[in-house]
Amino acid sequence: MKPILEVKNLTMDFGGLRALDNLNLEVNEGEIVALIGPNGAGKTTFFNCITGIHPSTQGDMFISPPGKKSVRLNGLKPNRVTELGLARTFQNIRLFPNMTVLENVMIGRHCRMSAGIAGAIFRGPSTVKEEKNVVRDSYLILEKIGLTDFVNEFAMNLPYGAQRRLEIARAMATDPFLLLLDEPAAGMNPHETKDLDDLILSIRDNENISILLIEHDMKLVMSISDQIFVVDYGKKIAQGTPYEIKNNPAVIKAYLGEEIDA
């Protein structure tokens, strides 16, 4: 079976700095794949390249949505990538602070709606129906994520953990087949991390959304991932199951440094 995300020899240069160096990565349908590596290894840059925020210098990226033809991602605008079914969250939370929680999720539905200017002004039956549906769908998504208590609250007034979950809810609203989570557990306490763990698994199992995540919380990564990719200085240094990664000398070296024989 074809992988739903296939990245071949991806290279990204910022001026003279090579942030990504010939990176290869694959995600198969139904997998939870983790991308780990020390700070500054290029993980977020990798996400930005896939989602079209940075134009990549070299390499090819393909997605094959289940049951659809595969598409080359190079050069596509971020909104096109999202329309194709690749949704993401951000490492530093990027919600719409002065919009309510429900509206934040409704924005996620934007690309699945069609009302134009005329529809907005005349509010014909199709627009009214669409609006009704989007409110209901967004509410149901919030229900799954467990944020219904905050529906009409401004996003900026939410507690930190809830903001992180709202980002996931908003991304899910775009109907993705692959969800890219950029450090979803950052700044969470162990209890919240445990909840997140369950949430990610339930998204995969109940919503049929595959997941590619960047994470520093090793407990989380090791417990839920099917496959782990390790990058350092923009290069892939290891790939495998959690067990293989734990015992890989190159990974240990990247994280802890080398022992010096005196």
Add this chain to the structure above:
Amino acid sequence: MKPFQEIKKSFLVSAWFMFLTFPIMVIRVNTVENMVEWRWKNMLLIGVGSFFLSFVWRYLIKRRDVGKKKIGIGKTQKTPLIQRIIKERRILVPTLILVSVFALVFPFIFSLYQTNIMITGLIYVMLGLGLNIVVGLAGLLDLGYVAFYAVGAYVYALLNHHFGLGFWAVLPIGAGVGAFFGILLGFPVLRLRGDYLAIVTLGFGEIIRLILENWNEFSFGPSGIANISRPSFFGIDFSVHNATIYIYYIMIGLVLFTIFVVNRLQDSRIGRAWIALREDEVACQAMGIDKRATKLTAFALGATWAGMAGVIFAAKTTFINPACFTIWESIIILCIVVLGGMGSIIGVIVGSLVLILLPEYLRAFSEYRMLIFGSVLVLMMVFRPGGIISDVRRTYHFEGLEKQ
């Protein structure tokens, strides 16, 4: 509270003010008698005045900070007084009826002069609501908004002058040309935001004005275009007095139309996309919103209203020249939006009426007009940064869903 500390602070403030104003308030050179007058009384007044004002200022600041702390995480949004009035039907309905009756009989109670002022006020309501789309909702700081106003006015003036087209025929054309110019401005600034956007739009406004001023063959230069016809009613022309009343009612109708459309746009898929664009451009794109299309619709729809307002302005004054469309107009419209409350329709209406009508009625203080204007703006930004009536997002209820 340390009273001694407070007094010391206020004393320093008053000393500083006395020092600052010393050259202008105390010394006066009498050139006729070659003498220097020392007006020590002024210094005393400033000293005492600033001493007490500094107390008031600190008290207000403290109150504001206390208010801020109180707003924490609650289950519901904090609704301001005005919003509560809007929700309360018992108060809202009579108020609306009162306002509409007042608006309807206005030209018959008050003089022609008053009606004229009111028309100007209503034109600015329309301009404010239009700019509110660009600045308040989409968050694109546009300092050249007056350009679209000028475009609308010149479209009517020129079409009327050369082809004798009437007001009603040109109104939609003015709106269309306004929208076209909005897109024209939109394209080059798609990649810009914040300060850079403001500078480019500022330049755009000036370019339009300079073209109108210098391209004599096209726009008749600084001498402008006179004898523009007033609106007619199915081919019937009115006297000046009746035409003014007629324009007043046209304006009421157009303002209601603007409110209706802007309100619907705000609560639609497009309106939400604008607000998302204002809140976070990167996240907005990552959520599948086409940044280009969203920005262009904001510019185009904002400019549409300015184009229409321009047509009415030309029809009302029957004479226009480039001097009517200076950067100052853009600033006033921007002040209306900011002072009234960005993104809030009622706020913009109140803002424009305050900013346009007050100067007219405060002609007695015209010397101090700019001083008052400036201090009101500063005070507003310190104590109510959200504007007179700030925007409250729509809330949704899920009675049916929650029970499941």
